[in-house]
Amino acid sequence: MMTANDTYFDRLGAALRAGGMPEAEVTATVADLTAYVTDGAVAEGGAADPAEEFGAPEEFAARLTGGAPVEEPSGGAETWKWTTDIYNDRRLLNQYGDQGWEVERIDRVGRYVCRRDPSAALRWEYRREPANNAKERAARTAGLAPDAWEPCGHWAFYMYFKRPKAASAGPAAELDTLVPVPGERVVFGKRLSRMLLLLGLSVLALAVLYVCGYGNFVAEHPWVLAVMAAAGLVGGVAGWRGVKRDVTRNVEE
Structure with missing residues (x-):
């Protein structure tokens, strides 16, 4: 007999596939998250509700596959892809975030896929957290969500989070002028x-x-x-x- 949790994870798996996640990773992710919920239920002595832990399956899948859905950029939106190493990534992400660049995802070769809409540019801030598997990624996402951090991609055994800088700096985070699109594509230290x-x-x-x-x-x-x-x-x-x-x-x- 199918339970509510089974239904949730069936919907999550379908949404992850629709978001482009490979089948092997979908299987591993759903298995890890199912174990995460089950372990929590055993520890707390009650039935764990994955919807309460992670939110709606489609929204959670969107975050795990590179960030919540965003509005379509205007025709004048700028795009930029670049990469760097782990010893300079956070510094450069926040430097470019101050210029209005929002990381939408990390592609298969490790590049930050960014966009900036000149008509509605915001400052962004970033952080990096270690996460070895889907279970840890889910725990990191849930733990940082109350402070408005949302995942924008993962690579190897770590993941990145973003949030509008207004969440921490208020009106001072408004972006009045834009610098040109950086010429760098690869920045190694x-x-x-x-x-x-x-x-x-x-x-x-x-x-x-x-x-x-x-x-x-x-x-x-x-x-x-x-x-x-x-x-x-x-x-x-x-x-x-x-x-x-x-x-x-x-x-x-």
Whole structure:
């Protein structure tokens, strides 16, 4: 027999699919949120209502897939896509938010998809929160909603929230003049630039060794290749964990 909760999550799944979320992620999201509600019911000794926890399923799905539906921009609205690294993202988001840029979503390659309507421009402010899965994203969203924060996208193990700056600054947040659309599309800081330079030099060194005949030596000694692969794997895992730690600690340049 289907319960009210089953109906809610069926509607949520349908809305997530309509919002463009991949089927595998829809399945995982619904499963995590169902477990979240069930765990809460067990802990509190009563039946949990997902509508009270998350709101209407269609509205909640819109937030999870990149923000609540927005009004269609006017014909003169400006659009801009750009990206940066985790050591500069919050600073730049708030800098550009002060110029009236609203992040609508983060696309599949990690770019912030922004728009600004010159006829009704507002200042925006942003924050980033760690969130490893759909359950944590839902908890973050519910916890920040009372302060007018709404999600505007997620990437890897963190998500971004936005709100009009008027929520914190009042009339002082009004935007009277607009600066031109920024020319930047990719803005990397010194930390990431050094990492990319080191990676490039490592690849170049391997290419030089191969040209100099080192490839034949590796072919004759397979254990060397195994050591190199293991070192690369360890380095990759260490780098991933380091980035995740920096996100959690809010490390900035």
